[in-house]
C-alpha cells in the first residue's frame with residue numbers, strides 16, 4: 073500500500089477543468105514510473121456550499137489532515153457572491169489554512185524565458201525575474217480578534233479588525249524565508265509598515281533577531297510595504313525572497329505574480345510545521361490564479377499552474393525531486409514548442425485549449 | 438493685505454532643495470501676476486526633532502491651522518531611523534493629517550506623453566494612463582486603538598493594531614472620490630478586502646449606499662486590493678478614480694505612481710472638510726516622493742513634483758485655475774524642450790540639476 077496519500081479538492085470555476093489535466097499526469101506516473109498515489113477527492117468552496125451547506129465541511133478537514141498533501145484548485149464565483157460573510161466560498165481555503173496550521177504560503181513569481189513577452193513590463197525589466205514571496209498565512213488581520221461590524225447607540229455602524237502577531241508566529245515564518253534564501257540567492261526582503269503599525273514594529277524587530285541569531289549569512293533588508301510595491305513594479309530583479317504578513321503578503325504576491333504576465337503559469341505551496349513525532353508536515357498546493365468564472369466551462373483555461381502545483385507537491389511533500397523536475401521540464405518543452413493557451417497567447421504561437429495543453433505535457437513526459 | 442496665507446514646511450532630505458525652486462515660482466508670481474502670498478515657514482520631521490525636540494510642534498500645528506494651505510516637502514532620513522516609534526519624523530505628517538482633519542489624500546498618477554519611456558511598463562500599456570487615487574488619510578489602522586506591543590506573562594511579545602472605520606468616515610471620503618469621478622471619466626473603483634476583513638465589508642456596503650443614493654450617474658466597481666495591485670500592473674488604463682482606505686490607499690497609490698516611471702513628477706493633495714461657517718477647507722500639498730536622503734544635498738533632485746504640488750494648491754485652495762494651468766503648461770514645455778533631471782533621464786535628452794530645472798520653469802512662465 074502506498075504511503076502517498078493525496079487529497080484533491082478541485083473547487084469551483086476552472087478548478088475542475090484544470091485538475092482534470094493533473095489527473096492525466098498522475099495516470100501517466102502511475103503507469104510509467106510505478107508510483108502509485110492513494111487519491112481521495114473532496115468538495116470545497118461554492119460547490120461544497122451547494123452540496124454540503126458549508127464551504128469546507130468537518131469531513132473535508134479530517135480528510136485533509138489524514139492526507140500527506142492537499143492539491144487545491146480554486147474557489148468562488150458570482151453564484152455565491154451575495155452570500156453572507158460567514159458563508160463565502162473563500163472561507164473554505166481560510167479554514168484549511170487555519171485548521172491544518174499552514175502558516176507559510178510560498179508564492180514564486182518566475183518569468184520563464186519563452187514568456188518574457190507576456191509581461192506588461194519591458195522585457196529588459198522582467199527577463200530573469202525569480203522571486204519567492206513567503207506570506208504568513210494563519211495570522212494577522214485575517215484571523216485577529218476582536219473583529220466585527222457593530223451598530224452604535226446612534227444607529228451608525230463601525231467596522232473593525234485586529235491585526236495581531238505573536239513573536240513566535242513571526243519567527244517561524246521568518247525561518248522559512250531565510251531557509252529558502254539560503255538555497256536561492258541569499259537575500260530576504262522583509263516587508264511591513266513599521267513606521268505606522270505596532271505589529272509591523274514587532275515584525276521588524278523579531279525578523280531582525282532571528283536573522284542575527286540564526287541566519288547572519290543571509291542578507292536581510294527591511295522595506296516598507298508601499299515602497300516594496302513600487303520597487304516590484306520598477307526594479308523587480310532586485311528581489312530574491314520577499315517576506316510579509318498575511319495581508320501584505322497577499323497583495324504583494326499578487327503583484328509579483330502579475331508582473332510575470334503569466335498568472336496561469338504560477339503554482340504555490342502552503343506549508344505547516346513539521347510534526348516532531350511523525351516528521352510529517354501538512355501542505356497544500358494550489359495555483360495563484362483564481363476560479364476565473366468568466367472562462368469556466370469553455371475549455372480554454374491554462375492548466376499549467378495546476379500542473380506545476382502538482383510538481384511542487386511532488387518535490388516538497390513526497391521528496392520526488394526527479395519526477396518534479398521531469399514534469400517542470402515537460403512544461404518548459406511544451407512552451408518552447410510554441411503551444412499557448414489564450415491567457416499567454418503571443419503572435420506566431422499556436423493557440424490551444426485546456427486539454428490539448430494537458431495532453432501535450434503528458435506527451436513530453 | 439493678502440488673504441492667501443501659505444505655510445511652507447520643507448522638511449528633510451531633498452525637501453528644502455526642491456522647495457527653493459517653488460520659491461522662485463512664487464517670486465515670479467509676486468512680480469508678474471501681482472498675486473501676493475503671505476508666507477510663513479516652519480519645521481517638520483527630522484529637522485523639527487533636531488531643533489524643537491518633536492517632529493511637529495504645537496506651534497507648527499497652530500500655524501498650519503491658521504494658514505489657507507500648507508505646502509509640505511518630505512520627511513525622514515537615516516539620521517532619525519533608530520529613534521523610538523513615538524519620535525519618528527513620519528509622525529510629523531501623520532499629526533498634520535490628523536489635527537487638521539485632512540481625510541482625503543488625492544494622489545494622481547499621470548503619464549505625461551514626453552515621459553512614456555520612463556516607465557518600466559511597455560509604452561502601449563502606460564501611454565495615456567491618468568489615475569486619481571483617493572486615499573482615506575485620518576482613519577483605519579494608522580490611528581485605530583487599541584494598538585501596541587505588549588509583553589505576555591511568559592515574556593513573549595505580541596504586537597497589535599486596530600483597523601477601524603466609522604461609516605461616516607467612509608461616506609465622506611467616498612463622496613470626494615465620486616465628485617472627482619464626475620469631473621473626470623465617471624468611474625470609481627473602490628478597493629478593500631471585503632472577503633476577509635470586517636472593516637472592508639462595511640467599506641463596501643457604505644460606498645455602495647452613497648453611490649446608490651447620491652451618485653447613481655457614476656460607475657462604481659468594487660475590487661479586492663490584491664486584484665487591484667495585479668490590475669494596476671497589467672492593465673492600468675482601466676482605472677479612473679481608485680478609492681481605498683488609509684493602508685490600501687498608501688500601497689496602491691505608490692504602485693500607481695511607480696508605474697508612471699516618473700515619481701519625481703507627481704504631486705498630491707490632502708483635503709479636509711469644508712468648514713460650514715468659514716467656507717474654508719484645510720489642505721496640504723506635497724510631492725509623492727520621499728526625502729530621498731541618498732541624493733539630498735547634491736543638487737540633482739527633481740523639483741517638478743514639488744512645483745506641481747504648488748500648482749495643485751493654486752487650483753484647489755486658492756481657485757487660481759489660470760495660474761495653475763500656466764504653471765503646469767510651463768512644466769510640460771520644459772520637458773518637451775528636452776530637459777531632464779537624473780531620475781527621468783532618457784537617451785538624447787539634456788541632463789540638468791535641480792536649480793537649472795527650476796529656472797527653466799520660471800523662464801517658460
Ligand SMILES: CC(C)[C@H](C(=O)O)[C@@H](O)C(=O)O
Pocket residue numbers: 162163165166322632633663
Ligand atoms: C480567497 C482569499 C480569501 C484569498 C486571500 O485573501 O488570502 C486569496 O486572495 C488568496 O490569496 O489566496
Ligand SMILES: CC(C)[C@H](C(=O)O)[C@@H](O)C(=O)O
Pocket residue numbers: 267268298527528530531687
Ligand atoms: C511617511 C509615512 C507615514 C507615510 C504613510 O505611510 O502614510 C508615507 O508612506 C505616505 O504615503 O505619505
